[in-house]
Amino acid sequence: MTFAPQIKIPATYMRGGTSKGVFFNLADLPAEAQQPGAYRDAVLLRVIGSPDPYGKQTDGMGGATSSTSKTVILSKSERDGFDVDYLFGQVAIDKAFVDWSGNCGNLTAAVGAFAINNGLVDADKIPQNGVAVVRVWQVNIGKEIVVHVPITHGEVQETGNFELDGVTFPAAEVKVEFMDPADGEGDMFPTGNLVDELTVPEFGTLKATMINAGIPTIFVNAADIGYTGTELQDAINNDTEALARFESLRAHGAIKMGLINDLSEAAGRQHTPKIAFVAPPAPYTSSSGKAIGIDDIDVLVRALSMGKLHHAMMGTAAVAIATAAAIPGTLVNDAAGGIDRESVVFGHPSGTLAVGAQAQQVNGKWQATKAVMSRSARILMEGRVHIPPPQL
Template identity: 65%
Template sequence: MDKQIRVAATYMRGGTSKGVFFRLEDLPEAARTAGQSRDDFLLRVIGSPDSYGKQIDGMGGATSSTSKAVIVNKSAKSDHDVDYLFGQVSIDKAFVDWSGNCGNLSAAVGPFALHSGFIPPERIPYNGVVSVRIWQANIGKTLVVEVPIQNGEVQELGDFELDGVTFPAAEIKVDFVRPTGEDEALFPTGNLIDDLEVPGIGTLNATLISAGIPTVFIDAESVGYTGVELQEAINGDIEALSLFETIRAYGALKMGLVSDIEQAKTRQHTPKVAFVSRAKPYQTSCGKQINSKEIDLNVRALSMGKLHHAMMGTAAVAIASAASVPGTLVNLAAGGGERQGITFGHPSGKLAVGAHVTNTDAGWQVEKVSMSRSARIIMEGFVRVPSDIVK
């Protein structure tokens, strides 16, 4: 009879997501390199594929925000501290999507790097901040995470409140440096607004952007919504979910991310699809009232086929970037004009994100996007999986 093996792991919350974190060196040997063995291992850890959609037999929480895995290693780059690899684990399919980053869990990579001994002791002050420079291996981008230190240890508790997270914690500042590379176009089609033809739906105005994570933005009213919807208004409606998935698939095709519509089914994590509206008052999922004067616009985004309970960190990068370029749908929903960031409303509350964009001869470039998150270790020790999973 096969036995279980145990693998060192840490369960962490980062922003409004949580996932299982591993040091590369702690993984079973066959899972230390990319491939089916690694995917099989992570699927079993998280508890997928689960035809019941609950991930009862694993660490996953049966939502896109809680079905995640992170692998961290000392960086191969001399100017970075760690390499960070993110896997979005499908809930009901035997599939791990490595095509993008998780902006929320990015905040937790900094503390994890410190806890794991990847940062030299001489760089850690007794009280202060450690800047952890991270190479995001999925997308080949740099992140800088400012980790607060108190009495020589990572400060996890504090009074910073993040909408979408129940308890306050210590504030962690995250910079997404050049979220689009010099050889990439911020707007893959070259247009600030495209005519997106979607069979069975019609032609929609859309802003297609590649910053943080490829994202398809549409106007809420163009598909019959107000922009202040909460999860139950979308996630319980099979027709609505099908509508947004179709838009997402054709957006992926328009952006050149897939070669045909069928291929979009194998790329669940990217692109994201989001709908925007001008600032409107609404009641959040926890009953808090958001006044239209507190925000610049409303944004709702779907992740892995469901409306997100708050906002994905990488989608927030895309929102701030698009809002800061005059003439995009996001910018127009916010009132137009030049901006250096945005405060937007999402189902759980609001989020402020700063952005520095420049208009160059080669087109619009995003220099940096900044936001505040928080992170906390929930549990550390070992996960166990059947020994025949990784061979």
């Protein structure tokens, strides 16, 4: 029996914020994978090493966590006013599934650098020294993002002294602006309420803030579900019963948000919505051993991604946190002191993060105009990724 040789695809392995992913120029993908569909999904699954019943992704580029099981496809934008189109694929670890329903805010920080390095941004927009402003069209959710990429001697600057909790080493600061970050059509609060009563069999009836900003997110109070808001990953991720309860909460909330019509559909939409729980400030020790004081933060937030408690915070969920914190009456704003604010510092398992947002009421409905955060990004490896030909 003869076997076909492996396919070799130009790719770049990058860290963006607290995530890692494999980045592709659309034009470098095999012709059949340049269009959405089963073949593209099969290519990305094999690149990452999924589905893996062992949960390790040993035979691929994935890192066996939701933060490291990610893919990005970029292309030069044909939209007026934009430099690059950004498509994000969240790859399931143990299932043959790529979720295209949302964005990755952390990897957004790496999009500008990849676009510049791969000639997707016009040369006249890149200063010799300074900051290149890369205008990104986020294809998954149809939104504008502006990435500010530091440039030194005409090249992307990756090294620096900006520190980001959840990332071990310092790097250059990359400012990311999420413009009009409400995700999807209609009201940013899909039920029309800042706080809803959400009934979940495992918890009873809970107060919940459900918001479409950055990414669809459901916020509940930590105390209402038996937590303090200071938990680290092991407190939840090693508890299979707790994870099942969170998934039920996510599924029931998704129905109330209008994202799915039946509980059975939640399994096919793992990336969204996110579940997060909030609490007023309290001291705790982060996963790195860093002491977080009560005066260091405005609010505690823990969030789950792809069925597990995130080790830090998803960038898109940080947008949701910032936006909800800026709107009086939400659970996030209440936990953060119930005051008017355009920025918030929240505590997450790896430390703290400062984010800002601007929101206003228009004709009785809340609208977010912009959310801003600083991340960092750098190339880890570039070359070609090798995969066996997909078998469909």
